[in-house]
Amino acid sequence: MELFRTTQMKSLGSSKARNDEGTEPLVEETLQVHYISETDHDRICHGCLPKVLPLKPKFLLLFPLSFVLWACDISERPLTDPAEMVERAVVLYNEQSFAQAEPLFEKALHLFEQQPNPPLRLKALTYLSSIGLEQKEFRISMERAETAAVLSKTLGDFRGQAELAILRGDILFALREYNRAAESYQEGMTLAASFADERSSAEAERKLAASMNANGQSNEALDHARNAVTMFQKIQEKNKIGEALSTLGEAYRLEKRYPEALNSLKQASGSIDRSTDPLLMSRVYLDLGVTQLALGNPNGALTNFRDAANTARRAKAGKALEVLSLYRIGSVYYQSARIGDAKKYYTDAMEVARAVGDLIAENYLYVMIVDCNLRLMTPDQRLRTAEKLEQSYQQIARRFADCGHRTGEAYMDVELGKLWEQRGDLQRASEYFRKAVDLDLSIIGEYCDAQLHRPYQQALGIDGGHAEWYYLLAGTEVKLQHSSKALLALESSRIKHVFQNMENIDLAFRHPRWKKPMVEARGRINRGEILEVELSAALARASHAEEEDRIRRLRSELNGLKVEIEKVSKTIVSDYPNYGALVSETSADITGIQNFIPRGSLLLEYLPLPDRLIIFAIGRSRFEIRTAQIGRDSLLASMAAYRSLLQEPTVYAGESGSLALPAMEKFAALSPQLYDWFFRPVDDLLDRNLVIVMNEEFGMFPFHTLERQDRNGNVKYLIELAGVDYVSTLSSLKYKTVSTSHIRDVVAFGNPTGKNWSIDYELRDIRSFFKGATVYIGLETSWDNVRSAVGDVLQLSTEFSDGAGSSPLGEIKLSNGLTVEESSSVPFEKLAELESIPVIVLSNQYGQGVGLSGDHATLLRVNGTSDVFLNAWFADRKASKFFSEYFFTSLANGLAPGDAYRQALLNMIRMREVAHPRSWGQFFHFGVG
Numbered sequence: 001m002e003l004f005r006t007t008q009m010k011s012l013g014s015s016k017a018r019n020d021e022g023t024e025p026l027v028e029e030t031l032q033v034h035y036i037s038e039t040d041h042d043r044i045c046h047g048c049l050p051k052v053l054p055l056k057p058k059f060l061l062l063f064p065l066s067f068v069l070w071a072c073d074i075s076e077r078p079l080t081d082p083a084e085m086v087e088r089a090v091v092l093y094n095e096q097s098f099a100q101a102e103p104l105f106e107k108a109l110h111l112f113e114q115q116p117n118p119p120l121r122l123k124a125l126t127y128l129s130s131i132g133l134e135q136k137e138f139r140i141s142m143e144r145a146e147t148a149a150v151l152s153k154t155l156g157d158f159r160g161q162a163e164l165a166i167l168r169g170d171i172l173f174a175l176r177e178y179n180r181a182a183e184s185y186q187e188g189m190t191l192a193a194s195f196a197d198e199r200s201s202a203e204a205e206r207k208l209a210a211s212m213n214a215n216g217q218s219n220e221a222l223d224h225a226r227n228a229v230t231m232f233q234k235i236q237e238k239n240k241i242g243e244a245l246s247t248l249g250e251a252y253r254l255e256k257r258y259p260e261a262l263n264s265l266k267q268a269s270g271s272i273d274r275s276t277d278p279l280l281m282s283r284v285y286l287d288l289g290v291t292q293l294a295l296g297n298p299n300g301a302l303t304n305f306r307d308a309a310n311t312a313r314r315a316k317a318g319k320a321l322e323v324l325s326l327y328r329i330g331s332v333y334y335q336s337a338r339i340g341d342a343k344k345y346y347t348d349a350m351e352v353a354r355a356v357g358d359l360i361a362e363n364y365l366y367v368m369i370v371d372c373n374l375r376l377m378t379p380d381q382r383l384r385t386a387e388k389l390e391q392s393y394q395q396i397a398r399r400f401a402d403c404g405h406r407t408g409e410a411y412m413d414v415e416l417g418k419l420w421e422q423r424g425d426l427q428r429a430s431e432y433f434r435k436a437v438d439l440d441l442s443i444i445g446e447y448c449d450a451q452l453h454r455p456y457q458q459a460l461g462i463d464g465g466h467a468e469w470y471y472l473l474a475g476t477e478v479k480l481q482h483s484s485k486a487l488l489a490l491e492s493s494r495i496k497h498v499f500q501n502m503e504n505i506d507l508a509f510r511h512p513r514w515k516k517p518m519v520e521a522r523g524r525i526n527r528g529e530i531l532e533v534e535l536s537a538a539l540a541r542a543s544h545a546e547e548e549d550r551i552r553r554l555r556s557e558l559n560g561l562k563v564e565i566e567k568v569s570k571t572i573v574s575d576y577p578n579y580g581a582l583v584s585e586t587s588a589d590i591t592g593i594q595n596f597i598p599r600g601s602l603l604l605e606y607l608p609l610p611d612r613l614i615i616f617a618i619g620r621s622r623f624e625i626r627t628a629q630i631g632r633d634s635l636l637a638s639m640a641a642y643r644s645l646l647q648e649p650t651v652y653a654g655e656s657g658s659l660a661l662p663a664m665e666k667f668a669a670l671s672p673q674l675y676d677w678f679f680r681p682v683d684d685l686l687d688r689n690l691v692i693v694m695n696e697e698f699g700m701f702p703f704h705t706l707e708r709q710d711r712n713g714n715v716k717y718l719i720e721l722a723g724v725d726y727v728s729t730l731s732s733l734k735y736k737t738v739s740t741s742h743i744r745d746v747v748a749f750g751n752p753t754g755k756n757w758s759i760d761y762e763l764r765d766i767r768s769f770f771k772g773a774t775v776y777i778g779l780e781t782s783w784d785n786v787r788s789a790v791g792d793v794l795q796l797s798t799e800f801s802d803g804a805g806s807s808p809l810g811e812i813k814l815s816n817g818l819t820v821e822e823s824s825s826v827p828f829e830k831l832a833e834l835e836s837i838p839v840i841v842l843s844n845q846y847g848q849g850v851g852l853s854g855d856h857a858t859l860l861r862v863n864g865t866s867d868v869f870l871n872a873w874f875a876d877r878k879a880s881k882f883f884s885e886y887f888f889t890s891l892a893n894g895l896a897p898g899d900a901y902r903q904a905l906l907n908m909i910r911m912r913e914v915a916h917p918r919s920w921g922q923f924f925h926f927g928v929g
Contacts, residue, residue, distance in 0.1 A: 079104070082111035086120050090127065096317075098131045105131070122151045122160055126167065133171055136447065136537040139530045142171050162191035162200050169207060175533055176450065178215035179504050179808055182208055199240075202231035206244045209251060214450055218254035225251050239280060242272035246284050253291050261291045278315040282308045282325070283451075289328055298332050305329045319356040320452050323349045327365065331459065334372070343372035357542030359403035360448070364456035366396050367412075390419055404539030406443050410436040411462050414469050417476070426479050433473035440466050441492060444562075445529030447537035465500075467493050467696050475609045483625055484590075487616055487730070490605060491588040494729040497696050498581040501808055501855050502862075507582070508833040510863065514572050514579065521568045521583045524561055531558045577734040578862045589731060594620050596733035598929050600688040605730070606678070606695050608632040617682045626681035635677065639701055642670045646702075647873070652918040671917075672715070675706040679718065683708075689723040689898075691928055693730060694854045700872035700924065704905070705917035717909065717917070723902045726926050728858045733928060737866035738836045740792050743891045746773040747789045750797035750845075752781035752815035753823050758877050759797050759845055762884050766795075769892035782817035783826050787833060793891070795841040797880075800828070800852055809856055829859060836864030839897050841887075844871055845880055857926035867897040867927035879919040882908050901925045 079085050085108040092101035105124045112121045125148035132141025145168050152160035169184035185208035192200035206228035212221035225248035232240040245268035252261035265288045274281045285308035292300035309325035312318030330345030350365035370392050374382060382389075393416050400408035417432030448454070457463040470493035477486035503525075509518040535554040538547050569584035580589070597603050597620050607614035613628040613635060645651050645667040650660035679686070692703055704724035707715045718724060727733065748766055751759040759777075766773045776785050781798065799813035807827035816824040831840075840860055844852050857868040869887070871880070886907040890900035901923070908920040 082108040162188045178211045181211045218251045221251040239277045242268040282312040282321045323353045339375045363399045404536035406439045410439040430476040445532035495588045505829045528561045602687045603691040605693040628677040630677045652916045671707040672709040691725045702921040705921035728854045739866040743792045745791035746770045746793045747791040748795040749776045749781045754778045754820040769888045781815045793839040794837045797843040800844040832863045839867045842870040871922040875919045879914045
């Protein structure tokens with residue numbers, strides 16, 4: 001049996017799919033095949049410019065012949081007036097004839113240099129920007145939008161500024177820079193509201209919600225989507241109401257509020273005029289199907305996916321959504337173990353993808369078909385076709401490489417590595433895993449339509465981060481006894497994570513020598529990202545042979561840019577390693593890292609593999625690898641259960657009396673069990689202090705709360721056995737930071753809203769230990785005061801909202817300096833504008849339970865701070881009060897910050913009121929020593 005063979009395209013209604021027993025399918029397919037040969041224009045436009053449907057031929061017959069002849073004369077005579085050129089180009093744009101409209105707009109712009117007409121020039125620039133977006137020429141699209149924005153401000157055209165802000169958001173959304181897109185949509189919404197343009201304001205708000213959905217901020221997206229629904233209902237635009245309801249439904253679905261999602265999507269379906277916007281209707285049917293699957297209703301899902309396919313097929317430009325609909329039908333059958341039916345629909349989808357030239361979708365569907373062929377084989381057949389399977393994987397990898405989609409290529413290399421690992425050839429497996437990792441590290445930007453291609457990546461488990469690829473490489477290197485290479489692979493994964501988190505935030509660089517070079521380097525990286533997206537978008541089209549000259553120019557410019565980036569990155573990092581992860585995610589330098597581990601400290605890094613846990617134990621003079629017999633899935637499940645029970649009142653408060661015993665006993669058993677996996681294998685190596693490198697998958701897990709139980713049943717927390725510090729990367733040990741041998745000057749800010757008066761007492765108590773401490777409360781907790789803070793210790797006790805606003809690191813609640821009732825928020829990264837302060841304490845005291853993590857600490861340490869203390873969740877006010885009291889008492893007594901932190905936790909453990917790990921386990925120390 002051939003693994004890579006496909007079948008001919010068949011009508012969905014030509015035969016009824018039956019399962020192995022010959023019974024009827026989950027639903028009967030009744031799709032009618034009417035394939036359309038028009039050129040592909042299936043991407044649903046995010047643009048703010050209106051589209052005008054072309055007149056139907058039978059309508060033209062009603063016009064007098066003289067009118068038709070006049071119209072023909074107008075369309076054929078050469079144009080010399082730039083105003084007429086713009087008018088003609090707009091008509092062509094609305095007919096989606098972008099290739100014809102673009103040169104007319106460009107010629108008009110040239111003529112406007114001799115015949116100035118600023119309003120028409122603005123109009124031409126705006127349309128050209130939108131054309132660039134449609135043609136996936138993102139760089140020129142953004143340049144034209146920015147030029148138009150400057151002109152609109154000069155003209156005082158607020159409406160134009162709002163439209164351009166929304167258009168910039170659309171460009172950034174297409175580039176998958178969702179935070180920056182949200183900023184532009186917010187700007188457009190504000191501008192539109194200022195001159196009461198309800199439609200533009202509603203559209204900006206809907207798109208803001210959509211960008212938040214795409215960025216994992218669905219909870220915050222809910223309010224914006226609801227607002228958009230209300231606003232569109234007010235102006236009574238049916239299709240826009242449906243689109244806003246669809247965005248609201250997606251937010252509910254992402255929040256796993258499936259009944260509410262289904263209700264919103266059904267309302268959306270009822271609001272849409274199918275005759276004027278069939279593609280929107282097809283999208284809603286797709287979302288309904290996905291929601292039905294989440295509700296455990298595959299029959300309902302199949303009905304919706306079938307309707308989506310029918311609707312898209314009837315639309316003039318609906319082929320891409322038809323591909324996705326057919327794939328969704330196949331995936332339902334796949335999940336129902338009806339592999340033959342799944343293969344049929346995957347094949348049908350692949351043929352349509354090929355017809356419209358979507359090489360990315362086509363290649364992912366090839367992967368699905370190969371998987372179906374494997375599942376249809378007996379074990380003996382699979383063994384006999386192992387060589388053919390390898391050839392198929394290699395062929396698909398080459399196809400992904402040809403279309404510039406390195407994520408797909410890397411995924412196939414991972415699959416090839418797994419094949420060789422199964423055969424016992426670890427060296428070949430390592431080569432393929434390393435190739436996959438190198439490909440992943442080489443990606444600055446890559447074209448991938450979130451709506452059309454992300455579902456395939458989600459099904460294959462490659463959506464989002466690719467940490468597993470690095471783990472596979474590291475695990476193979478461990479088996480080959482290449483421990484340093486294994487550690488380097490893990491560090492590369494950490495560095496890439498930091499780079500991606502910091503890539504799109506507006507950072508201030510305080511190092512005087514490298515401030516300007518860093519801004520220039522980050523600018524080059526941003527340009528390189530756009531170039532890579534453009535290049536991969538061009539290669540992903542089957543017709544890209546027509547663009548070879550453009551592709552060559554893009555490659556040449558990109559290669560030159562990468563050489564510049566690498567050169568300046570090496571120069572900066574060699575002098576100031578703090579900026580390494582911000583300019584070059586491909587380099588992870590751990591050379592001589594042991595020299596940076598303090599004496600008396602043991603550094604631990606973990607590698608969770610499917611069958612075991614690898615523990616790297618590193619000191620200044622030793623490097624050992626230990627193992628624990630626990631698989632990755634079981635380990636992560638136990639960690640999740642521990643975290644959940646840690647926040648369970650029946651456990652930490654003993655509520656419900658005897659009913660609480662099972663939960664308390666489970667928690668009591670989990671803690672030493674987790675200790676045995678993570679630390680028992682290195683018990684003999686434990687020293688005065690532990691430094692734990694945070695694994696991305698582990699999140700903010702409180703290792704310091706785990707309990708060691710000895711043979712006599714005596715139990716001690718890890719923090720009682722040794723100091724416990726955390727770092728985000730190995731490379732951060734090399735950071736140049738400011739420190740002080742003796743704490744003198746303390747500056748504290750808190751309670752900007754005036755609603756949490758107990759914070760006032762807590763911060764003023766610092767003066768009991770440091771007489772000269774400066775404390776700002778309420779209105780004084782303004783950004784201007786924070787920005788000017790200078791001292792040895794800075795404490796911020798306020799609300800940190802993760803996911804709020806457009807910053808990946810969320811926002812800090814501060815006073816606006818005017819009234820307590822009207823506080824303000826600033827992006828967390830604004831703290832990088834502060835002079836480097838040795839010790840920073842972040843206290844999230846508003847019961848949010850989220851908002852502070854290793855990513856927040858990393859930014860501050862990049863800025864030169866030596867020690868960052870933060871709480872990863874909120875327990876209660878008593879815990880915060882006691883931690884602050886004990887921490888500052890120990891600092892005043894001369895203890896180093898890390899030792900003061902540990903002493904504070906030890907004191908809390910001895911106090912009955914806050915002795916439970918939930919109370920004191922929330923506090924983490926990022927730094928060393």
